[in-house]
Each structure stands twice: as C-alpha cells, then as structure tokens.
Amino acid sequence: MSRIGVFVCHCGENISRTVDVEQVASAAGEIPGVAYACDYKYMCSDPGQNLLKKAVAEHKLDGVVVAACSPRMHEKTFRKAASAAGLNPYLCDMANIREHCSWVHEDKKLATAKASDIVKLMVERVKKGKSLAPITVPVTKRALVIGGGIAGIQAALDIADAGHQVVLVEREPSIGGHMAQLSETFPTLDCSQCIMTPKMVDVANHPNITLHTYSEIEKVEGYIGNFQVTLKHKARSVDESKCTGCGICMTKCPKKKIPNEFDQGHGLRTAIYVPFPQAVPNTPVIDRENCTMFQSGKCGVCAKVCGPGAVDYQQEDRFSVEAVGAVVVATGFKLYSIDRKPEGSPIQGYGEFGYGAIPDVIDGMTFERLASASGPTGGKILRPSDGKEPKQVVFIQCVGSRAREKGISYCSKVCCMYTAKHTMLYHHKVHDGQAYVFFMDARTPGKGYDEFWRRAVEEEEAVYIRGMVSRLYQKGEKIVVMGSDIQVGVQVEIEADLVVLATAVQAQDGADLLAQKLGISYDKYNFYSEAHAKLKPVECATAGIYLAGACQGPKDIPDTVSQASAAAAKVMTLFSKDQLERDPVVAKVNEKYCVGCLACKKVCPYGAVEEKEIRDRQGNLVKVVAYVNPGVCGGCGTCQATCPSKSVELDGYTDEQIMAMIESL
C-alpha cells in the first residue's frame, strides 16, 4: 500500500474562495493509499515547503501530491522540496486546482467536487509512479563547426579559446565566406577584409582548431555529446602538407581567363587558384572542370614548376570520421540570383529586371566587389559592359524580399543598410555621380543604423524614391528604369548607367540536404529552425546542434557574430561537465516482448530509435528489437501510442499511470 501525502493549498484566497479546501483535504484523506492529507495557506512559501518536508519524514510518505497552482508554475519548487526530504522528485506531482478549477468556476459545490477529482487523479498517478534518475550521457569535448564564414570563425575561435578542440569544415577552398567579399561594412565603413583576415589567420594558427577546407559533411551519426561525423575531403589536386603557398603554379598556369567566383565572375583567375590573395589556407586547388590537364591530359605545367612536388593529379576524394560532442551549423546564405523561375521552385524570377540579360544590371555583392580595393576594378566603380564610370546609378531594394507574389515573404534584413552604404561608397568615389534608390521602407533597427541611413539621404545626396520598379530595359547605352514614386503619386523613368539590385538573402543551396543529414528541421525557405523563436534562438530541436548566422535567417554581421558567440557559449556549457544530465522522461523498450516491428522507429521525430540485435551466449542472433537512445529521445511518447504491444514505455507517463487515472474517473 502506498503512503501518499496530499497538501491542499489555499493560495491565499485564490483557491479557497471557490474551493472548499478543507473538504478537498478530508476527501483526499479517504482515498486508499493516502497516508496524510492537510491544507495550508501558502504551500509554496518556506513554511509550506517545510510542512511538506516534515510530513514526508513523519509519515514516511512515498509520494506527494500538492494541490495548488499549475505545475508549470511550481512543479520544480515542490519537486525540489520533496527531493530535499529524501523523496524521488518524480514521485511528487501537482494537482492543478487553481488555473484549472478555482479561477474558472464560481459554483463552490461544483468546483470543490472537481478539485477533489483532480486530486484523486493525481494521487492515482503518483501511486503508479516510479522513481526516476536523471539520465547521464558522456560528452566528447570536441566541437564541429560547419561553415567557415564569420559565424563559423567566431564560434570556432570562442570554443577553441575556452580550451576545447574544434573541427572547422568549409566547403570552399578558403575560409572567409561572404564577409571576405565585402568592401566596407556598415555602419562604420571600416574595411571588411581589414577586420576579417586577422580572424582568418587566428583560425589557421590556433592550436585547438583543425581546419578542413574544400570539405563537406558526408554523414552524421550519434547524438548529443557523441556524434560521429564523416567528412568528405574533396580532391584538391594539391597536397596540403607539401604546398608552401609560393604561388608559382598560379603564375605559370596557361588557363588564365576563368571568371573568378570570388569577384562574382567579374575578375579572372587561373585553373589552379586560391580564391583570393589572403585565402586561408593559402593552398591552391585545381578547378578540374577548367584545367587542361584534366580535360585533355596535356599540360601539367603546374606540376612541373612546383618545387615541393605538391601538385597531385591523381588525388581522390578522401573520407575521415570525426568524433565530436556538439555541432555548430554556420552555413550562411546565398543571394537570390535567378532571372527566371527555376523548374519546380516556388520562387518566381525577376526576368523583367533583365538580370543576367543586361550586363549593367548587377547585384549588391557584385557592387561590393567593384567597390573593393582588392576587387576586379581596384576599387573604382566601373560598369561591367564597357568599363565606363556610371554617372547615374539606380539601386533597387527588396528584389525578391517581401514579395509574396514572387514566393518570398520575408525581409532580408541587411539590404536597406547595405544599399545606403553603397550610395555612400559611390558618392565617395564618383563625386559627380547621382545615386537613386527605389525602396519600400527603410528598415534600420540597430545601433547607429538609422543615423547611418540618414547620413546617406541627407549628407551624401542619395535620392530615395519610395516605390517599386516595374521593369528595366536597355535603350542604347542606358538602362531605362520604369517605376513609381508613390509619395508624389507619379510614374517615373530614369535612364541609368548602372542598376544594382538588392537581391534577397536565401538559404544556401543544399541547406535542406545538410539538415536531413543532421536531423534538424528547416522552414519552407530552407532556413534552419531554432528550437524556440524567442527563448532558444541558437539551439536546434535536436539536442547538441546549435545554429549561428544567416543559415537560420537573414542577419547582419553584428547579429551573426553575437549568435556565433552565443552558440559557442552553449557548446561550452555542454562541455563544462563530463556527463550530461537529461530529464528522465524518455522511452524505454521492454526487450523481452518487443518483436522488432520498428513502428516506433518509423514515427520517432528524433530518430532516437535504433535496431538492436539480441544474441545468445553463443553469439547466435535471437531477435532484433528496438532500442531507444536516452540521449536522443525527446520524450513525446508517440512510440508508445504506436507500439501495438506497448513494449516501449515512456517513463513518467506510463500506461499504468494513465490507466489508473482513467479508472479513477
């Protein structure tokens, strides 16, 4: 026979006004298995908690029901008190007779009867309850950071500085990401590369960081604290251990006219190349699509000129497995750059803006490269078609963003600010030029942001036209921009020399595939979903995986860096203990009765169910059963409702507990 204690709280008058608490307590005393029942003014107060602790000891209680407010309010309080009294905290439950009873009913008789019923339900539940111990999971104190842009770099440096090993993976030949491409950054107009490259070098030199560039995630197995990640090291055709980075291969390479991706196709590079001079690592890679040696088998100049003999045409993709305890995903974004609707995509194109058809219609990142001192024009604003200095530049904001009819309804967040920056950079470089900006709203939340925008409008002579552009077309050397000025209420036409589109920020190509490998969720735009929009903005619903930067949604640099450091802090919290403790409300399989139909595995939202082979002492396979990894299980119980034989059971919500409650109705 159980010895349950029932404590009925008055909550001042909050409960006792409509519920006869004394009657509830005395009725509770009559329930079989209840050894002690009382009522008290404020159970959550110190004296109230002491009353509970004392009763546990005096009456040798083996379970406690506190009839008071919602468990969402004070469950932790009373479980702590019960625990202090030597009771397993999971044998303490709350009967919610305030939010679910006294506050929502006025008839004292009915409310009292309901309160008694609620207490009875919880008593039955506690009677069938089991002691549960927190689950401990060993933690591998080594982190994987995916993506070597500013988010990944910041997260990697923070974790490494805390003394933990970090594996940083980047799919391009160099780390740096989009930030390395930028000219100057808002709102301070400091040179992006000047603040970025030292951090890249720090990564390269950090004793705790292992850098894998030109590598991708092949497979992810395991769970929080214990991931096994298979990396694919794409064949670089250059042996990183031998290469000294002298660069002679690049100067001698006969293929010199390949559009450089780093310059958005506006500069040129060789077939063996580093993306940009400050690349980290400074080890070239051979672009096999464009290399004469790979295409026709005749050339081999780079191998001949390479002193250390680092060029290796036979190199193949290589795989390695890294054991890590936490993953930071920092894969960044791409810019919307489609001129027509791609097949099967819900996102419409912008053919009417002539992007891709009119050479002098460029996107914001191309403008960054034109404005960058290290860019293809050496920092001069020259238009791509004829290399002339444009005297009239039209900037169009919200291209793709906030355009529901085009398939994207979100705001890309950074365009208002970078367009303002572009008008300033343009004005600084072309004094007699005129910048026009078509915009919907100027969104400038951020420290110093609105002041910056105001400066562009008021001091740097950018003409802001509130309205959208309907169409662009080439007319001789000019591009006619047809749009509307909705403040004046007229249609306007501008003959521009250069048009810059502030195209939307989109999730990286393949973001969905990576998410599937990691087992994290993503929204309809393929941005990764955080566990809670407000309170868990850097965690994924999948434990042990954290988000940093624009892979989660459009973000500017300060926000990205903040989130990267936050993700790093989360990783360090995880790494602060050798063992991870988790709430023991997880599913367990009864291996004796499980027949291995694996319906539980099919429905598990966490991928926590694995197959387990049961073997006899001779090693013969007896049967295959399901196994729930307690480190991964989220505790929803969908498996148990699905299991035909109920051979998997969710601790804390067992069938026995629930049935006992139903029986007591």
Next chain:
Amino acid sequence: MHAEAKQHDFEPKIVAFVCTWCTYAGADLAGTSRMQYPANVRVLKFPCTGRIDPVFILRAFQKGADGVLVSGCHPGDCHYMAGNFHARRRFAAFRALLDFVGVDLHRLQFSWVSAAEGGKWVEVVTELTERVRAMGPMLEFKSLEHEEQWSAFQAMADVPGVVNTPELKEAYDKI
C-alpha cells in the same frame, strides 16, 4: 459562461486528454484570465498528443465518460515536431472505426488549442459540455459493463443480419 450557478438535471462527465505544451498551457491561460467554463471537464495531461493511445479514449467511455476531448498543439507547433501529425492520422482512423461501430461522434471532440488560446479552450470545452449535456448520458459502453454474454441473443434471434444457423440455435438451446 453564466455567472449565476445554474442547476442542471444532468452533469455530463467530460474527460480531456491534452498535451502539456499547448492545450494544458492554454487552459492555464484561461485560468489566469479568469474566464469561466463548465466544471465538468477533468484534464489528463500528456507530454504530447502523439502519446495518446486510442485505447485511453475507449477506456474513458467505458469508465463512464459522457464526452471525450483530445486537444494538442496546432500543426507545426508541436514541441516534439511531429507528435501531433501522427496523432492526427491515428485519430482520423479511430474516429472512422468508432463511427462504423456505432458510437456517436458528437461525444468525441478533437481540437488544436495553443498556449495562447485560453478563449478557444473555454469555447471548445463549453461547446462539448453543452452538446453532451443535451445528448444525455452515454449509455452504450456503460450498459455493456453490466451485461453478460448470451443475454441479448434470444431477443435478437430474428433480427436480419444476425447469424443464426441451426447449429448455433441448437447450441444455444442446450445452454
């Protein structure tokens, strides 16, 4: 939501199976907002609607529930990502089965009530309670509890559709 205590001849027993993250919290919000609704509902908390087994609903009816409510997070809001999606299919099938067996589905309500929808909780509970009150007690399962085998046989012997082979008849007569 009547302020005055109204006397009813029949107080139906309503059992609510709810998930802890959305509907339970929604009911909490109804409480903190001091909304009023009939005191007939007894709430059983689950981590997720995905945990709710159809057997529980069956058992609740057997144990005297006159109406059952199952409520969880709106699609896409599930704390466990997909539990409510699985529950949705399971209960779609279970409803069809109960309907085929002759259970009046007006006694079984499903809803999505988020943590922010205290008002909706009140509306759903009130509507179900009043509907079931008007329908009267659920006697089908309750009456089964008191019946023994064979009892209905003789009375039903001539009802079409009831199998009544000579062999069976003979067997029954022997009893």
Next chain:
Amino acid sequence: MTPGKKRLNYSYYPGCSLHASGREYDISTRALFKALNVGLKEVPDWFCCGATPAHNVDELLSLSLCAKNLSLAEQVEGDLAVACAACFSRLKTTQHHLKEDEEKRKQVETAIAGPAALDKPVKHILEILAREFGLSKLEESVKKPLMGLKVASYYGCLLTRPPEVPELDDCEDPSIMEDILRALGAEPVKWSHRMECCGANFTLSRPGVVLKLSNAILESARLAGADCIMVACPLCHGNLDIRQKEIKDAYGAPDSTLFGNIFGSELQQGAPKDQRDLPVFYITQLAALAMGVPSGNLGFESVITDPKPLLREKQLL
C-alpha cells in the same frame, strides 16, 4: 495529327468583341483550329462576360454574368477555349473568386438559378497551342514558316496578371508568345514594353491617355527592330492598330518624348523619328498563315494598318 490519338476538342467562348470589332480574331481562330484539326464548338446562347466595365459597376453582376456563361459552357464537351484576353481574365477571375468566397458563390448561384461551373477548365488559346497541342507538334504542322518576320509579341495587362488568377505563365516575364512564334518560324524580338498597358478602354473616354501609352509601346517595338506586333486581345489590337495614325500626328515630331522624365534624363533631341507603320496581328492570324490557311480567309482586309505590304515583302502572301 497522329492517327489513333484522341482528337482535341474544345468548347469555345468567342465573346462580344470577336463578333464585332475583333471579327478577324474569331475568323482566324476558327480557321487555325480547323487547320490543326482541333475541335471547337461554340457555346450556344453565350452572352457578354461583362468585360472591363461590369465589375467596376456591380461586382455581383459581373460575377453572375461570367458564372452563367460558365454554366452554359459546362453543357458543351471539352475545356473552354477563350481567345479574348479580357473574357479569359473575367471568366478565370470569377472562378477564382467564387472558389474562395463561399457566401458570394451562394449569392451568384441564386442569381443564375443554378450551380456555377467553377471547375470547368478555362484555357486561353495561347496555352492550348503551346501546351495542349504542343510546341513540337505545332512546329511539325507548319506549312509556311514565317521566315524573317520580326515580331514584337505584346501581352498587355490581362493575360498573366494577377499571377494567381490566369496561371498562364510567369507574371512579369512570360515567354509563351515567343515560344509559339519560334515554333511558327518567326523571330520574336526582345523588347521592353510587352507587359505595359495600352490604355485599354480609355480609348473612348480619354483617348489622350491611350495615345500616350500606345505610342510608347509602338515606339519601343520600332526601337527593337520589330516589323509588326502580335497580340492576343481585341482591345489591345484596336488601340495599337486603329490609333496608329493619330499617334503619329500627336507624337510624330522628332523631339517629343515618351514620358516626362522626372529625374536626370538627358533628352535625346534632333534625331529623326522612326515612323514605320507597324501592322498588328492576332496570334491566330499569324499561326493560321503559317499553317497554310489562305490569307483571304484571315480578315487581313478589315484592319486599319494594312499588313499586306509587309507580308508581301517577306514573301508570306
């Protein structure tokens, strides 16, 4: 057609214009479908769809007009083929609107005393040609390719907009007309004003607006080197064809501009203006011509800007 394959059959809603000012559109549509061996059966007893004015005056009336016509069309087998862009837009809008608005649907169904045929597929002849008949089959069926004919294909406002209603092609950057032209052997030009408004039914109330807007269209077509314009709307045809002389009178002077520029444009002055006549064809006229239908059966004589000199020059007559 390939023997054994099922013959395509459509019900057909010509609309008022095609029985009046746009008669040549109707004639050429019928001739083209006959040439392609595609069935076309006119909906008996059809009446006006309400066109552009009705929905500005009385929404319920405009929806009911279309709904009634749709329910008449329901009695004729085959998807409903529509040639006029305005009729197409109204019929599709009605279906879209009534599907979304249960209450409106009930009102309309009371008004027309019967169910509104919301699921009757309504197809513009462009999509019939390009998708259902198919571009490759169209290309195979060409007897007289329109070699060397540079065509500015003009979509106007209604064919693709708003995007959720006609679902014909990319809303702002469609290509269906160009695709058809290429199949016919013609050369579609790249030009800027294919989606701009011609002034539509302001042609009667405020002709000045129409002259200005249509002039911009004609001028940009000339600028792109087009020989002619192709349309799929009788109203567009009217404005661009009938008003060409008036437009020349109003804007022919060499220093006139398309629009008043507000910001910064340098006016290009002094250059003599390109004043070529641009014949305006219906899509079906050109397609039928390419299918070898005799030109006398296509209504070329009833238009204002005579297309025959151009067709003769390109040896298409």
Next chain:
Amino acid sequence: MNAKANKNQSSCIEPSYYQAVTQAIRTQAVQVLKDGTVAGVVGYLPGRRKGTARPALITTPEEAEKLIFSPACVNNLSVYLTKSKKGVLKQGRIGIVAKGCDMRALAGLMGESQIKREDLFIIAVDCAGVYGSRAERSESVTEANIARKCHECTVHHPEGADFVAGAATELSGLTPLEAEEMARIEALPQAERWAFWKEHFSRCIRCMACRQVCPFCYCEQCLCDKNRPQAVENSPRPAGNTAWHIVRAMHLAGRCGGCAECERVCPMDIPLNLLNRRMAKELKELYDYEAGLAPAEKGPLNQYKEDDDQSFIK
C-alpha cells in the same frame, strides 16, 4: 491488369485448373528443394478427409510431390513463418505457397521487419478462388460456394513472386457481398449500427482464434492480455469483447491485407473482416494507401503529411 490473364469467365471453375496449379507447384517445389535453393517449402498437403487440405512444412522432394492446391487451400500460410513458427526461417531460405491475398500479408510482414524477402522463395498461385465456409467439399467452385472475400478479390494475379503457378480463370460478375454489407451497415442509423455490433460482439467467446490466425498479430505479448494495466478486460463479457474487437481493428488498420482468415476461423461467425475492410477503405480515401501491394517502408499510420485532412479537428 495482367496481360497473361486468361479471362475464361464461366459459372464455375473447372477442377482441372486446380490440378494444373498443383502440378506446377509440385514441379517448382521439387526443383527448388533439389537444387538447394530452399531448405523447406510451406504448402498444402491433402487433408485426412476427402476434399480437404492442411498446411505443412515439407523438406524433401519426395514430400513435395504430394503438395496440392485446391479450393480447400484456404489458409494463409504466411502465419507459418512467424510467431510460434519463427524457427522455420532459421533453417534457411523457405519456399512458400501464397495466394494473392496471402502475398499481401507477406509484403506487410516484410515492411514490418518480420521476414526478409531474400529469405523466401514465393511460389505464388494465380488463384481462381477458394471455398467459402459452408461449401460442400466435392463441388466445383461456383458463385454459390466461393469465399466471400474472393467476390471482390483484386489480386487474382499476384505480382512480385519468384514463381507463379497457373494462369487463372476467374468467375465473372460476382456480387460484391462484403462491399454491399459494409454499405448497408454504414447506411444504418448510428444506434442500429451499435446494436448490430453489440449483438455480434456479445457472442464472442474470446477464443482468440482470430488473433491466432492473423499474420499481423505476431506480438509476443498482446496488449489485451496485459494486466498491468489491464486496458481490455479479458473475460468473455460484452464490455471486454467490444473493446477487444475495436482495439484489434485499430491495430490492424493500415496493415491488414484482407485475407479474412479471422472471419473464417471465428466459431461465432462474427463478421470481423467487415471491420478490417472499413478501416482499409478509410485509409485509402484519406491517405490513398492500400496495404500489402508492395513492402512499404512506412504504413499510413506511421507517417504523415503536413497537409493531411484535419476537417474533424476544431
């Protein structure tokens, strides 16, 4: 659906057809046993009484010569691979004689990881139909005595087998008895539906033959036998009976292949397959899922779509 189907439609199936199938099965079984493809074959042997058949596991070519297929071969043999017969598959690859309806059970069991395709050599029968429960065992198969399930069979010509015996003739224009009965019950007022099932369920003696014979009731411990907690009362009283049959139908929803063995073995003639069919119909309508046509990775109740119907949810 099947080009090779010889649609010789007549009022009865000639016994010669079954003899031809028998011969084909024997030849195939002998061959796979001889060449060592399989360690044994689960098939039918003649029963002790004339015109009957009994399931058997045979392991030698000599025994294989005795295999038969006749209208009396009603049993779904897939049940001889799981549950208490689990050991059978441990002996090596096993041949199994399967009608179309039995194949659906095999596919289902594969989807639920109970058997592996590579462990089986499926000798499918292009089945013309089997006897109903009250058939005289000496007659030819006719509309009058064919099993109810065969009236609406859609899997006369099984696909995906290793060998197909026969090319079936089939009876034409059979009345869809079960569909009609289902429609009749669906059309009844709700109270009468309850009365209908109450009467049937109250007769149940809880012999559990339906469970025993069901290929999908392979759990090692049935929920309904559990007593901590006891979700379903296990004495044969109307309350527990009703719960048992509802739980059974729910557990089979999306899995049952429609072999109707439960109904065949029920000593109390409870129309159990009606429940199964009703669930199958619902899942087909809601999720366009039909059980057992091929081994499925996930059944309809083990997966979801974000836009699944939720018109019943407030």
